Amino acid sequence: MELQQKTFYHRLFMTILRVAIGWHFLYEGLSKILQGNWTASGFLLNTSGFLSGFYHALASSPGILKVTDLLNMYGLLLIGLALFIGLFSRFAALAGALLMTLYYFAYPPFGNPLMNASEGHLFIVDRLFIEASALVFLFFYSEKGYSIDTLMEINRKRKKSIVPEPENSSSRREALKNLATLPVLGAMGWGAVSNFKTFGVDVMSGATIQVKQAALSELKGELPKGKIGKHEISRMIAGGNLIGGWAHSRDLIYVSTLFKAYNTEQKVYETLILAEQAGINTINIGFPSNALLAKYKKITNSKIKVISQVGPNLDNKALSKVGPNTDKKLYFENIDKAIDFGADIIQIQGNWCDWLVRDQKIEVIHEMMEHIRKQGYTAGLAAHSVESLIACADQGIIPDYYMKTMHHDQYWSAHPRENRFPFEVDGKEYLDHNRFHNNMFCLFPERTVEFVSKATVPVMGFKVLAAGAIEPKDGFKWAYDNGADFICVGMFDFQVVSNVNISIDCLKTTKRTRPWYG
DSSP: OHHHHHHHHHHHHHHHHHHHHHHHHHHHHHHHHHHSSOOSHHHHHTOOSTTHHHHHHHHHSHHHHHHHHHHHHHHHHHHHHHHHHTSSHHHHHHHHHHHHHHHHHHSOTTTOGGGGGGGTSOSSOOHHHHHHHHHHHHHHOSOOOSSHHHHHHHHHHHHHOSSOOOOOHHHHHHHHHHTTHHHHHHHHHHHHHHHHHHHOSOTTSSTTOOOOOOOGGGOOSOOOEEEETTEEEESEEEESHHHHTOOOOTTOTTHHHHHHHHSOHHHHHHHHHHHHHTTOOEEEEOGGGHHHHHHHHHHHOOOOEEEEEEOOSSOGGGGGGOSTTSOTHHHHHHHHHHHHHTOSEEEEOHHHHHHHHHTTOHHHHHHHHHHHHHTTOEEEEEESSHHHHHHHHHTTOOOSEEEEEOOOSOSTTOOOGGGOOTTOTTSOOOSSTTSOSSOOSOSOHHHHHHHHHHOOSOEEEESTTTTTTSOHHHHHHHHHHTTOSEEEEOOOGGGHHHHHHHHHHHHHHOOOOSOOOO
């Protein structure tokens, strides 16, 4: 009696384990099939582990990707069904373990835990590892629980028996136990289908979340490149404001928080990987993002070039105290830190350039520029106010490239020209609708165009969309037409391919009069 009880509990435990895993596979497969347009493309293209080349190859060919999608969807469905009802469950367990292993090594937690943020930043052991281990256990363990496999095994033994066992109520009860998962499957399946009819595809079931975006296969060609110093960079580069959470959202108080909530480390990594695959090989970041980019490059072995913005290690309110006796280390500290983080190009930040020129501390810009060059690095100079760059040029301070806000003022939230004043960007924000309120970054577009037309070093335009107030086709074209050699654009992952295509189109049709520099 005690042996029978132990056998019952063993069999019950194995049944529950097998059915639970089976339902997970079955539901994931069903979700993907019901969606109708599901593809593993994004999952495969964003992989960054040591086997990423294999996964990228699966997504590189439409034919191979189609087969991969079908194997994913129907493999999950059939493995799940076999495990749930217990038919050929040993082979299903092996196939499931192999599939989980493929998922595991796509984003291996021992090499890149941040890519599995939803799993809790686990190291080595994550949900995939545990589920694969359980499937291996099911494969090797002799007890299969209550299942069709067990029923078939009982019938085989009965047929081989010299003395046939009589058909009695006990054997019928055993048969019913082994078929018990069938009505359970029917009930759970009915519930799932009803849920789909009411709420649509369950977007929380795994790789079913879809955002309207262009796929890499829709790229119109290769994004052209140019040179800044010794660096060959794409004509459009990624901006770092969306990653850092600087939204420039006028009076919308929650936008910066939303940006930060969306751009988790995992999402930042996915966006950067996608950007690189789309041909964007450079990103311009605020100084606080250096640690994140250094980690990204280390974990993914990325070759993306990083332009780090720097300023003196001072509170801008302390500028009035800057003078001959100021410790020069304060000017150079962030430059050296950016280099230690692995930045490729160092750029004096636009607001710092404006503040230093405004407060007549232009010599600090000169000393910082010289320090950057002494370290053997390409030195950039950025500004929001064109007056800052004019003043530096008048003093003989010519960088290796300029970075200047470049956008027109034909958009709704631009305040009247007569109410614009130099250096007001990053200054006081007025409640008067006719004054500056984080709404405009190229205050005098015609002066900017005039300065750019005379520049003899490369020019990178930024804020070309006025922080989202101008359509990309309009903003990109205006910047290129008016002399920008490169543009810097902050973008979400779902905008990357579309922006690259727009940039390619604009570069093909631009009507600029200024020669290309770089």
